[in-house]
Amino acid sequence: MVDATPTPVMVCGVGGKMGRATASAVVRRDGFELIPTALGKGRAGVVDVDGVAVTVIDVDAEDGEAVLKKAMETYPGLIVVDYTLPESVNANGELYVKCGVPFVMGTTGGDRDALLREVKASGNYAVIAPQMGKQVVAFQAAMKLMAEQFPGAFAGYTLTVTESHQSSKKDTSGTAKAIVASFNDLGCDFDVSQIELVRDVENQTGRMGVPEEHLLGHAFHTYRLTSADGTVSFEFQHNVCGRSIYAEGTVDAVGFLKRKVDAKDSKTLYDMIDVLKEGAMN
């Protein structure tokens, strides 16, 4: 499908770090086109993304619905990516549904149950996922599959979990919590309060091996299982620097959603597991 028209993508929240990284990934990826308009809240202006000047329309000052509908007319097949703020998640979801534009919601927070319920009921095409790092999602799902298939396989093993994030992140990694739940199903007896949170530069650069240039944006996780007699150990690490894994996963989700829209698939609401499952068909 090399000759096909590129898929037009609007990135709402392009003024933020994640939105900008995603917009940049859209520009770089063959088969996708970043459109020069985006919705924002409280901040109008122009953002340059690798040479594409994107005009951000402030939805507090202008009619977001009108802007979106015009963009949909100008760019048939438009797909919206949302990397805005938790407080905008539900309002933006409603707007996309109202306009009937397919969207990928990468923004976390908001009332997730309400979001999923309303989008599903609407029949609007969407990918909604709290974690867009495709390979991290795959690993997390693999541990869950192992726990479902082989419950108790690691009974008697001791688990230790260490995670390092930028010091501005105060809470425990949600990914680590989800993976700990799987290890507990595998027979470990571990409480999430036992997860070691590394937030100081010395341990990050030294023990964890975080590159200095990524101290302000990284997600390093180490899980270690040790047998009761100490003769066997398993270690799993997933170490992410910067935002490219999330940006690339988001563009994958856009491409996936485009195919579903074109195929008029009867299922309309998806998550990253759905995107991953179709890997062989890409």
Next chain:
Amino acid sequence: MVDATPTPVMVCGVGGKMGRATASAVVRRDGFELIPTALGKGRAGVVDVDGVAVTVIDVDAEDGEAVLKKAMETYPGLIVVDYTLPESVNANGELYVKCGVPFVMGTTGGDRDALLREVKASGNYAVIAPQMGKQVVAFQAAMKLMAEQFPGAFAGYTLTVTESHQSSKKDTSGTAKAIVASFNDLGCDFDVSQIELVRDVENQTGRMGVPEEHLLGHAFHTYRLTSADGTVSFEFQHNVCGRSIYAEGTVDAVGFLKRKVDAKDSKTLYDMIDVLKEGAMN
């Protein structure tokens, strides 16, 4: 079932390292009893296993079938474990089938297709598996599940594989080869000839972290996946010292087989995946 009669276990090959480790695990495990007789080939004698004197009957000199049948009468519910030699695998399998004794075949090698075919056709209860390390099997299966569910999820990632074994092991780890196959299905383009074989003491103790006392018996594996732009890496390690993981997994297999025999299960031939799947029921 704390008050139940212990399951009697004969360990053929008790004179060898793996047989002896398994016999010792049988002695230590509640609910199991090591019987004081075993079959051996070319070497008769008495082996002391944690205080249990096991008389080894040389099948080249005496009638193995008669010895086995007598043991089955003396110890109702007997289960045989086989850790002998590749050249004995098929003959021993035939003997166990002829006597109708359930068995766990931990010995590798021999004509596997013939073994599996004949045991399956006989309807004799057996667990036959080339790898008894339950947790290693679980990990290997988890990577296979991930590859089946999410083909291509790691496309563009570079894989490196390093494995360390005792210097007497000349060939590449079979487990590493199997796991590499899954990573290839996940989108890596890796040839098993690229697996780095570490067989020298300096790299084993230094880089790989093998404890000195296990230089003569260990299996350390490291798989590392790195994204094209270098910002993301995943690392998986499974490091085994000595034989206890295999010995314990074998006793788990014996317990599993005992339950299948007692339940008169319609399926009679199993592998370690079956043992693992029943984890929740143990």
